[in-house]
Amino acid sequence: MRTGIRQRFLATLGMTHKNMEITELTLTQILKALEEKEFSEEELNSAYVKRAQVLNAGLNAYVTVLEPYEGIPAAIKDVIVTKDVKTTAGSKILENFLPPYSATVIDKLESHNVSVLGKTNCDEFAMGSSGENSAYGVTHNPWDTGKVPGGSSSGSAAAVSGDMCVFALGSDTGGSIRQPASFCGVVGLKPTYGLISRYGLIAYASSLDCVGPIAKSVEDAGQVLEWISGPDGKDSNCSKSFTFSREKIKDGIKGLRVGVPKEYLGEGLEEGVKETIKSALSKLESLGAELIYVDLPHSEYAIAAYYIIATSEASSNLARLDGIRFGGNRDLFGAEVKRRIMLGTFSLSVGYYDDYFARAAKVRTLIIKDFEKAFKKCDIIAGPVSPTVAWNIGAKVNDPLAMYLSDIYTVPANLAGIPGISVPAGFSDGLPVGLQFLGPKWSEEKLLQVAYNYEQSAEWNKQKPNLTVSP
Amino acid sequence: MAKLSRLSQLPLTSKEEDAYAAQVEEILEYVEQLSKVDTSGVEPTFSPIDLKNVTRPDEPQAGLSQEEALKDAREVKNGLFVVKTISSKSS
Numbered sequence: 001m002r003t004g005i006r007q008r009f010l011a012t013l014g015m016t017h018k019n020m021e022i023t024e025l026t027l028t029q030i031l032k033a034l035e036e037k038e039f040s041e042e043e044l045n046s047a048y049v050k051r052a053q054v055l056n057a058g059l060n061a062y063v064t065v066l067e068p069y070e071g072i073p074a075a076i077k078d079v080i081v082t083k084d085v086k087t088t089a090g091s092k093i094l095e096n097f098l099p100p101y102s103a104t105v106i107d108k109l110e111s112h113n114v115s116v117l118g119k120t121n122c123d124e125f126a127m128g129s130s131g132e133n134s135a136y137g138v139t140h141n142p143w144d145t146g147k148v149p150g151g152s153s154s155g156s157a158a159a160v161s162g163d164m165c166v167f168a169l170g171s172d173t174g175g176s177i178r179q180p181a182s183f184c185g186v187v188g189l190k191p192t193y194g195l196i197s198r199y200g201l202i203a204y205a206s207s208l209d210c211v212g213p214i215a216k217s218v219e220d221a222g223q224v225l226e227w228i229s230g231p232d233g234k235d236s237n238c239s240k241s242f243t244f245s246r247e248k249i250k251d252g253i254k255g256l257r258v259g260v261p262k263e264y265l266g267e268g269l270e271e272g273v274k275e276t277i278k279s280a281l282s283k284l285e286s287l288g289a290e291l292i293y294v295d296l297p298h299s300e301y302a303i304a305a306y307y308i309i310a311t312s313e314a315s316s317n318l319a320r321l322d323g324i325r326f327g328g329n330r331d332l333f334g335a336e337v338k339r340r341i342m343l344g345t346f347s348l349s350v351g352y353y354d355d356y357f358a359r360a361a362k363v364r365t366l367i368i369k370d371f372e373k374a375f376k377k378c379d380i381i382a383g384p385v386s387p388t389v390a391w392n393i394g395a396k397v398n399d400p401l402a403m404y405l406s407d408i409y410t411v412p413a414n415l416a417g418i419p420g421i422s423v424p425a426g427f428s429d430g431l432p433v434g435l436q437f438l439g440p441k442w443s444e445e446k447l448l449q450v451a452y453n454y455e456q457s458a459e460w461n462k463q464k465p466n467l468t469v470s471p
Numbered sequence: 472m473a474k475l476s477r478l479s480q481l482p483l484t485s486k487e488e489d490a491y492a493a494q495v496e497e498i499l500e501y502v503e504q505l506s507k508v509d510t511s512g513v514e515p516t517f518s519p520i521d522l523k524n525v526t527r528p529d530e531p532q533a534g535l536s537q538e539e540a541l542k543d544a545r546e547v548k549n550g551l552f553v554v555k556t557i558s559s560k561s562s
Contacts, residue, residue: 100539194520207518233532236525237518304502315479322480324554326543331482335491338481342495345479359505361515366508368516401497417519441519 022047023163024464027220030072030166041070044166048073048117052164055467059140061149061158062118063088071115075165077156078119079126079202080211082106085116089202090124090134090152093321093332103200104235105169105211105228112227117165120155124334125318126171126204128152129179129406130396133336138393141184142465143431147390150180156214157184162467167215167224171201173208174306175385175410178422181214182385182434185424185460187451188214189221191229192441193417195242199234205313208306208414217461218423218452222249225444242444249445249452254288256450259378263299264409270388272428277384280425280435280454284382287453294374294381298366299412303404305367306411308347308360315344339400368416371440380450381438384409385422389431409436419444423451424460432460 022044025033033039045068052075056062063078064086076082079089081099083106088094106116123133131139131154139154141147142162149158153170157180160168170177172190181188189212196211203209213224226244260281265274285291318341323329333341347356374381386406396403413420418441425435435454439447455461472492476483483491537550546553 097543100535100542194522233527237520237522239520239522298508301505301508304505307498308502308505319480323545324552325540330480333481338479338483339491339494339498341479341481342475342491343498346475346495346499349478355506356502358515359508359510360502361517362510362513363505363508365513365516366510368519400494401501404498404501415519 023051026216027072027166027223028217045069045071045073045115045117048165052117052159055162055164058145059142059158059162059164060137061120061139061155061162061164063090063121063136063155065118066116068115068117071110071113072166073117074109074114075118075120075156075159075168076106076116077122077153077168077170079122079171079204080105080169081200081202082116082119085119087119087202088136089126090122090136091332091334091337092135093327093330095328097326101200104197104232106200108228108230114227120153120159120168122154122156123152124337125202125314126152126173126176127314127336127340129175129403130154130391131158131180132393132397133334135334140393141390141431142467143185144390146392147431148183148393150183150386150390152176153180153188153214157181157186157188160184160186160214160216161465163464167213167220169211169224169228170214172210172212172414173204174310174414175407177212177214178385178410178420178434178436179407181422182436183390183432185432185463185465186214186216187218187221187424187455188212188422188434189225189444189447190413190420191225191242191444192419194237194239195229195419195442195444197230197232197235197238199232203317205310206317207313208310210414218421218448218455219246219249221421222246222448240442245445249448251449252288253284253450253453256289256380257378258284258289258291258450259294259374259381260291261296261299261374261381261383262293263296264383268387268408269384270428273384273386273388273433276426276428276433277435280458281382283458284450284454287457289450292378294377296370296374296412298363298370299408301363302367302412302415303408305360305363306407306415307343307404308356309364309415311340311344312347312357313344315341315348336400364415367412371412371416371418375440379439380443380446383436385434385436386410389428389433413438417441419447421447421451423455425458426460
């Protein structure tokens with residue numbers, strides 16, 4: 001770009017003196033820049049491809065990096081099938097799997113001029129909360145490479161955080177978009193169950209799985225959400241679309257009733273995270289929101305209910321990996337996957353079904369009712385995403401139960417089918433902390449609105465991890 | 472554990488069986504707490520969406536060709552997936 005044009009371009013972005021790289025730009029900024037012909041799609045792709053290739057050696061965010069030269073380059077979690085592009089689900093069992101079709105969300109993105117930059121690493125079959133359960137190596141957190149990026153959409157969150165893509169798609173069954181987004185300091189949105197077609201998403205737990213965007217900003221997340229939403233006639237649970245309004249999300253939040261669950265700020269929440277969340281809540285108040293305490297009395301049972309329901313559904317879904325029509329032998333499954341298949345098989349077996357699966361399904365109803373009651377008193381619920389910040393790689397691998405307990409604030413949204421978003425809310429011990437907003441079903445617009453207002457006033461998204469790519 | 476491994480179609484060595492048994496037991500102990508919840512009169516929820524019997528007109532739509540459907544298979548013969556023999560001898 002010639003100097004004169006570059007300076008005028010930077011001036012448009014309000015950044016006259018900052019030397020902004022193409023890879024630092026958000027989707028929203030890029031769409032505008034392309035429209036105004038500030039750079040070409042080829043330059044855009046070249047910049048991101050190069051950065052992705054160089055940084056991937058240290059971060060292992062991608063399992064596969066492609067070299068698109070047009071479109072908007074996005075990173076896709078490797079549990080979403082892409083036609084003729086290796087799709088592994090983070091597992092050895094699908095090491096050589098070339099899907100004969102693409103997921104609906106991929107077709108939709110491509111119709112909006114998005115290109116697939118690569119397939120991101122993830123916990124095997126989306127089972128994990130750290131990014132350590134992949135058969136393709138651990139993914140590292142761009143803020144501190146000795147720490148986990150979170151999971152299971154580990155690679156997608158790391159890629160967005162490290163500017164290795166313009167935005168990414170992840171999937172969220174128990175928190176797998178929101179938690180890594182929180183750990184990596186980016187925006188992660190789990191939509192209402194039924195907004196996004198799951199056709200082409202390799203199934204983990206069918207009543208909990210949701211595809212969603214991981215992005216550099218709230219506005220970006222809203223745009224991607226619109227692109228990928230809507231019924232396609234192939235997922236019978238997908239019934240609605242989402243229309244993104246840039247104007248609506250910029251409306252102020254004066255008078256918005258924000259519910260804070262008493263159960264979420266108690267024991268178990270790390271002190272540094274608690275302080276960060278409390279500051280964020282004060283910030284919301286300063287923006288005009290009204291904070292109200294709400295009760296979610298069955299919160300303590302959410303993890304138990306989740307791990308029975310999710311593993312039961314998984315045991316059924318993963319039965320299709322028989323090594324006959326696709327994939328390798330079942331002994332190629334990793335330890336966590338085997339554990340969950342066995343737990344699920346047990347919970348569904350004769351003599352145990354009533355005490356485990358059926359009971360968990362009833363507790364699920366109680367959790368849903370908790371939210372319904374709470375949403376009568378407030379418009380949006382706010383709280384932490386995770387009880388801690390990112391932990392050291394290897395610290396929890398030998399304690400599966402400890403790993404499960406870190407999902408305490410995220411699994412309820414999946415059980416209830418409601419949408420949730422994680423936005424950067426600051427740092428504790430130098431690591432990102434995410435603030436979670438939850439809303440009633442189909443309230444994505446309101447979620448984006450409160451998240452946008454918070455994001456713009458708090459400005460945490462202006463900070464980036466310290467990664468260098470030599471020219 | 473051996474029964475569970477067979478039911479799950481996950482072949483395990485006896486060493487693996489022991490290792491997994493301990494972990495699975497610990498997790499099952501944790502989920503036991505659900506028995507403390509009063510679920511009398513509560514209907515189970517199996518899906519967060521209320522839709523039932525979603526249908527579409529019975530008209531053929533595009534699908535995978537036979538070639539596409541077979542291309543990732545381990546073994547193909549005469550345009551068919553080759554599967555393990557099911558005999559009266561196998562358990």
